[in-house]
Amino acid sequence: MLVLKVGFGEWLERSRSRRNPVTPVLGGHPRVPQAEAYQKLMAGKVDIKIEVIAQADAQTKITLVNRAKKGWPDIIFGTAADTAQFLDPSNGFAADLTTTVSKDIFTGFGEGNSDCLFDGKYYCLKNDLANTVLWYNTKIFKELKLTVPTTMEEFAATAMKLKGTGYSAGAIGDQNYYASFLQSSECPLAQITAPNTVRIAPEDPKCTRVSKLVQPLLDAGVVDKRSSFDAGFIADVAKKNKVAMTLGPSWFGDFVIKPADSWGVPAGEIAAANMPAWGPAPDDRSGAYGGGVFTVSSHSAFPQAAADAAVWMTTSDVMAKLETTPTFPAYGPANKLWEARISVDPYYASNPYPAMAAGANKISQVDRPVRFPFVAQIGTVLQAGINGGGTLEAAQTDFAKSLQNLAPSSGYTVETK
């Protein structure tokens, strides 16, 4: 979680130093190099203070400074769900960016900034997209004479061909099951149908078709009930290079499949293909596992400078560089520069960019960022159900029930049909 504080010039900085203490930079956050580049660029013009806090602490921090009525960061990096909480009148931290950010910028984002659109206004700027694609091992596919699936039915059929071969079609026991399967299927679990009304309908055919398709794969042992990050799955399957294919977000390649301390799949074997479609368009959406946003404070003493900083963080050419922006930029022009880098990355067996770009424009918008802790419930209920060996149908139903119980505590009326 990245927190930026901005101010104009040294003299102004001195005058407000009591309200804006210098805060340390703690290393290790992927967005820190981006922020440091901006800090360097604006040296002498705008003073940038960078602070790193745990992502899970974003809402805590804002709630506390709201309570103290001072000490707000000017910009905060987090999730669109955080923004949904921040723009609620009971919180009020998120600023409406309609007037401080130019229309050209919003146009440049295209669909990339749709997570930040609430009731016709933009309350954040999307940093990166994490749409799901099909990652597959070209060497294993060649060895087993498999063809790359283009539909979910083909995905299931291809996965079934792995039975008895010792190869796997990936692990689903974490948020990936929601993102790659339920969300891409447009299962309504956080669908905003009216202001403060959310539809959570696990019996919708677009939910039930998911468990019907995946349960046989789980039963056959060709998809794993563990997480892609599970130490056991990594040791037993991934590190042995036994993952023939997996659905996963665009960052899986660089952050999960490639690193030697993760799956450590050798160079030249991995490729990305378009997210398999549940049906013909428009039933061909992708899901999203992650993707951060910058939210600007409505309390900032320098609203334009704060908005400009958020714009730069999400749109600058620095976004194209690996060391500053390791994930798929949401802003179109920055994304093009990033493409130039990833498309020639020798690690991949073929250019993974086209598949990433194809899915980026098709992220399902049925489920929306909501004020209640949706993602936490994935871990508590959905993931726990899958890891525990129960049926997917039961895990989905329990997950939906927990959301139906939780949503009213954040002021939502729940529709279940």
Add this chain to the structure above:
Amino acid sequence: MARSHTKLNSLFVGSIMFAPYFALLIAFGIVPIVVAARTSLEASVLNPDGGPLNYLQVLQDFRFLPALLNVGIFLILYVPAMLIVVAGMSLLLDTVQGKWNISLRLAYLVPASLTGATSVLVWYFLLEPTLSPYQDILKALGLTQGGDIWRAPNLAYIFVVMAFFTGAGNWIVVQYGSLQSIPDDILEAARIDGASGPQIALKIKLPLIKKYLVYMGILVFAAGLQVFVEPQLISASVYPGLASNWSLNQLSYSFAFQGNNLGAAAALSLMLLLVCIVSAVVLIFRTDFFEGSGVKRK
């Protein structure tokens, strides 16, 4: 006249000695409770008018009963385990005198240095079948995957183990100290009367340190009721979300920082405080906690 002067003097000295504690009690004990009491009546999205409805909403929340059950199981396991093991180990330690005693006391204290995040990481490493140095034992027990261990039904036991090893060592040393306060002549008389070692331990020493065990029980119960660090860290890092809202304190945290409902959070915190106070009062008055302290009106 002299007597009343002495009384006044004593009152003055006593007040001076009590003043720092009193100031801290007001600042960090009473004021937060008053603030929490006021906050617990604040308006929220669920309760726009504010007031005592916040308390009812906490009790009606769908996460409340599961969290209460989790904490209940945790307490049933944790408090007796602490009392029995600590009392037993202290009595054993008391029998070992000489040069080994200091080394043993130090050895009991070492596990207590692993607290919070460190403790969770160490136990994750020990219990994760694919990483554990004891994976052969775990596999023999049928535990071959992380998911076999890190499951909701197992969490109470895992958290008890974490909390136990963090806290027991300290308390063993404390209770050893209380055993040292037993006058030698009582033990000597017991020996002359023919009492065996176990009889002295169970029938002489244990009753004489009962009040210290009651004191420990109160604190261990209060700490257990407020269990937070272990489930929160497991949820935040090792298995995301696995134990979110597992305990009542976590639920209070969620009310405050995920539900933007500080009123409900304060209401739940005050309910926990009330349970702690009532439990402590019951324990104190149902035992001879304040008797035989050696301080008598002169």
